[in-house]
Amino acid sequence: MSEGRSRPTWVDASPPALNIPLLDRLRSADGPVPLGDLPGDPAAVVADIDALAAFGFAIDRPAAGGVAYRGPSPRLCPDQIEHELGTLRVGRRLAVWSRLGSTNDVAARAASSPANDGLVVMAEEQTSGRGRRGRSFVAPPGSSLLMSALLFPPAGLAPVGPDSAAGVAWLTVVGAVAVAELVSDRTGREARVKWPNDVRVEGRKVCGVLVERAIRALSADGAETAVVVGVGLNVNVSEADFPAELRGKATSLRMLAGRDFDRSDLARDLIRRLDRWYDAVLREGPAALSPAWRARCEHLGRLVRVVTPSGAVVGRLADVDLELGLALELDREPGPAAGIVRVPLDAVTALEPGG
Amino acid sequence: MGEQGPEGKGGEPLDVKKVHYLVRLMKQYDLSDLEVTDGPYRVHLQRRGAEAAAAPAFAPAYPPAAYAPPPSAPAAAAPRPEPAAEAHSGPKTIVIESPMVGTYYSSGSPDSPPFVSIGTAVQPSTTLCIIEAMKVFTDIPAGVSGTISEILVKSGQPVEFGQPMFRVIPA
Numbered sequence: 001m002s003e004g005r006s007r008p009t010w011v012d013a014s015p016p017a018l019n020i021p022l023l024d025r026l027r028s029a030d031g032p033v034p035l036g037d038l039p040g041d042p043a044a045v046v047a048d049i050d051a052l053a054a055f056g057f058a059i060d061r062p063a064a065g066g067v068a069y070r071g072p073s074p075r076l077c078p079d080q081i082e083h084e085l086g087t088l089r090v091g092r093r094l095a096v097w098s099r100l101g102s103t104n105d106v107a108a109r110a111a112s113s114p115a116n117d118g119l120v121v122m123a124e125e126q127t128s129g130r131g132r133r134g135r136s137f138v139a140p141p142g143s144s145l146l147m148s149a150l151l152f153p154p155a156g157l158a159p160v161g162p163d164s165a166a167g168v169a170w171l172t173v174v175g176a177v178a179v180a181e182l183v184s185d186r187t188g189r190e191a192r193v194k195w196p197n198d199v200r201v202e203g204r205k206v207c208g209v210l211v212e213r214a215i216r217a218l219s220a221d222g223a224e225t226a227v228v229v230g231v232g233l234n235v236n237v238s239e240a241d242f243p244a245e246l247r248g249k250a251t252s253l254r255m256l257a258g259r260d261f262d263r264s265d266l267a268r269d270l271i272r273r274l275d276r277w278y279d280a281v282l283r284e285g286p287a288a289l290s291p292a293w294r295a296r297c298e299h300l301g302r303l304v305r306v307v308t309p310s311g312a313v314v315g316r317l318a319d320v321d322l323e324l325g326l327a328l329e330l331d332r333e334p335g336p337a338a339g340i341v342r343v344p345l346d347a348v349t350a351l352e353p354g355g
Numbered sequence: 356m357g358e359q360g361p362e363g364k365g366g367e368p369l370d371v372k373k374v375h376y377l378v379r380l381m382k383q384y385d386l387s388d389l390e391v392t393d394g395p396y397r398v399h400l401q402r403r404g405a406e407a408a409a410a411p412a413f414a415p416a417y418p419p420a421a422y423a424p425p426p427s428a429p430a431a432a433a434p435r436p437e438p439a440a441e442a443h444s445g446p447k448t449i450v451i452e453s454p455m456v457g458t459y460y461s462s463g464s465p466d467s468p469p470f471v472s473i474g475t476a477v478q479p480s481t482t483l484c485i486i487e488a489m490k491v492f493t494d495i496p497a498g499v500s501g502t503i504s505e506i507l508v509k510s511g512q513p514v515e516f517g518q519p520m521f522r523v524i525p526a
Contacts, residue, residue, distance in 0.1 A: 128464075160454050160493075162516040169489035197490035211491040215454070227491075309513050345489060346456045349513055 018055060019048035020083040023069070026059065032066035072262035074142055076122055080264040087275035090149050092118035099141070101128045103148035104212055104230040110150055111214055111226035119150040120271055129232060140241050144252075145233040145267055149274055150226065157281065158225045160215055168213065168227075169345045170286035170322050172197045173293050175209035175229045178273035180296045182266070183207070183233075187256040192298035195351040199233075200298060204251035207233040231270065236260045286322035294320055299351065304328070306343055307350040313341060317351075326351075448522040449499055453514040457488035461510040469510070475503045476526070483521060486514060500526040 022045065026033060038045045049067060053059045056073030073080075078096045085091050093116060100106055100123040110116040125141035139146070151171075159167040176193040183191035183199060183206055194200045199207040210230040234252035242250050253261050280288040294300060297320050304317045306326060315328035318340065325344040453459070461469040461484055470482050477483065477497040485492050505522035508514055 162456065168491045168493075172490045209490065213491055213493040215493065215496060225493075309515070348489075349458065 018052055018077065018079040020079050022048050023052055023057065023080065024083075026067060026069035029069065032060065032068040034066040038067065071260075072264060075124060076267060077264040081268045081271070083268075085268060085271065087118070087272055088279050089118035089151065090275035090278060091120045091271040094120050095122070097121070097123045099123065099125045099127065102126055102230075103129075103146050104210060104228050107148040107150040107228045107230075108212060108214060108226070111152075111216065111228075114152055116150055117152045118275075121148045121150070122146060122267065126232075139232070139234060139237060143234075143236045143241065145231065145235055145263055145270065147233075147267065147270065148228050148230040149271075150228055151278065152224070152226055154282070155224060157286070158213065158227060160225065168211070169196070170281055170289055171211045171213075171227055171229060172209055173286075173289050173322065174274060174277045174281065175211065175231050176207075177289060177292045177296055178270060178277050179207045179209065179231060179233055181292070182270050182273055183253065183256070186261065186266070186269075187253060189256050191296070193293065193296045194298045201251055201256055204249060206251050206253070206256070207231060229274070233266075233270070235263055235266060290321045290323070293322065299353065303354060305350075305352045305354060306348055307352070308343065308347040309349060313343060315339075315341065446504070446524050448504055448524050449501065450519045451483065451497065451499070451521040451523060453486060453508075453516060453518045453520050454495065455486055455488065455493060456516050457486040457493070457514060459508045459510065459512050459514045459520065460485040460487060460492075461506075471503050471506075471521075473503055473506060477501060477503060477523065484508075495520075497521075497523065499523055502526065 022038065022040075025038065035042060035045065040048075049059055049061065053061065055077060056075055057077075058070035058072070060068040060070060075098070076096050078094055081096075082091070082094055095106070097103075097106070100121075103121045103123050103126065106123075107119060107121040110119050110121075123146045126138070126146050129138065129146060153171070157167070158171070173193070173196075176197055176199055179199045180191040180193055183189070183201065187201070189201045191199055191201050191206065194205070197209040197211075198205050199209070208231075210232075212228045212230070214226045216224045216226055234250065236254045237252035239247060239255060253266075277289060277292075297317075299317045300320065302317055304315070306313045306315075306328060313328055313330070315330045317326065318329045319327035321327075322345070325342055326348065328341045328343060330339045330341055461471075463470070463485065470484055471477060478500055479496065479498050481497045482494045483497050483503075484495050486495055487493070501523040503521055504524045507519050507521065514520065
């Protein structure tokens with residue numbers, strides 16, 4: 001049929017959704033599944049398998065031995081990510097792009113409508129991603145998770161004013177803690193949050209979190225702000241993919257686990273974790289995040305140098321808390337209780353290891 | 356509508372027309388709070404009522420200090436800002452102050468041009484700069500229309516809450 005002739009535009013405006021329950025059934029099977037064991041009309045099942053294969057999933061077509069799932073699609077699959085996502089806000093809307101300047105920029109452009117609360121923008125490739133200041137690593141297309149979530153936190157939780165720095169720190173921590181937990185669970189390796197926004201495993205960076213905020217309006221109750229939480233997680237990246245200056249300093253899930261990962265499955269997991277932590281803060285305040293942050297903090301117990309506008313403090317990092325700030329055990333002041341110093345988060349311009 | 360000031364410090368009488376002009380500006384741009392230094396005069400205007408509900412990001416009305424640092428903060432903690440109100444000669448300007456504590460950046464990335472420079476015409480929604488704290492990068496809109504006449508901070512410099520960042524000649 002020729003394009004545009006006698007075909008109403010309102011029919012089949014979007015391609016048929018992929019049969020994700022079928023995909024999950026095949027994925028969870030140990031080996032080939034006989035076609036007859038798959039629920040539904042066999043002809044429809046074959047058509048659904050064809051559609052999955054056409055999308056890019058590695059599936060052995062119906063044959064004597066049955067149907068076998070061999071691996072994920074090389075491209076992110078929105079249907080798979082959204083299937084039974086079950087989140088309250090994050091991922092309510094999802095847009096997956098093949099190539100973008102920056103997922104953060106696209107998510108921020110959607111901030112004009114509050115209906116986009118929870119919008120997740122992903123891209124296979126970013127041409128001007130950030131790493132805002134300094135070295136930005138360009139992941140090979142299709143290798144990583146480049147994800148930005150647009151959120152409209154209530155004014156009291158994203159203040160503009162004298163307390164804004166401490167007040168919005170949790171937004172970075174939500175991203176970093178969610179990723180650190182994901183990396184630990186998926187690789188079995190200890191992932192930690194390097195102050196304030198990197199996730200590292202044994203000192204090698206696997207992910208960066210970048211939060212950008214636009215002040216939309218101010219009212220008597222405070223500022224209405226739109227926030228974009230951007231995550232760049234190295235997934236199926238090899239040592240050789242990193243530029244020479246990053247080798248030994250960067251890592252990926254593939255390098256940590258010695259295998260490749262299904263990025264759509266990871267994306268779904270990450271969206272759920274972001275949503276859960278974000279919701280916890282909305283219900284209970286930033287304090288809800290402090291225990292997880294503390295547990296994941298790379299610097300806790302170590303000697304650190306905390307830079308503030310009025311000078312640097314050196315001491316052992318005894319505690320991190322989103323409301324109380326940092327607790328430092330001062331090195332050169334032995335004595336009862338006298339050695340503990342609290343530094344509010346908004347006073348911290350840098351935190352570095354060592355003295 | 357409440358008016359506080361003018362707080363003249365002697366010399367020539369304050370031009371009431373200037374105040375009326377500022378009040379009109381506040382209505383026009385739906386500002387809730389405005390502070391202007393004009394020669395010896397420092398004028399602080401505040402609007403009350405629901406019409407200020409959607410005011411843009413200039414001289415913000417601050418939310419409750421829900422996450423204020425503890426009062427026992429050590430000397431190493433951030434000193435509170437001392438908003439400068441120094442006398443300034445030349446055409447009347449609006450000072451745009453930092454709405455938060457953090458590090459000031461004049462551009463979106465190190466290799467891109469600054470958002471604004473001296474002489475740039477700005478609208479209320481024009482992004483003037485970015486202020487970063489805890490890797491949260493906040494775009495700071497102008498909140499007023501006018502022309503940038505002076506930039507009072509350098510990229511990469513820490514800024515305090517209330518610290519003057521720009522002077523704008525109102526349009």
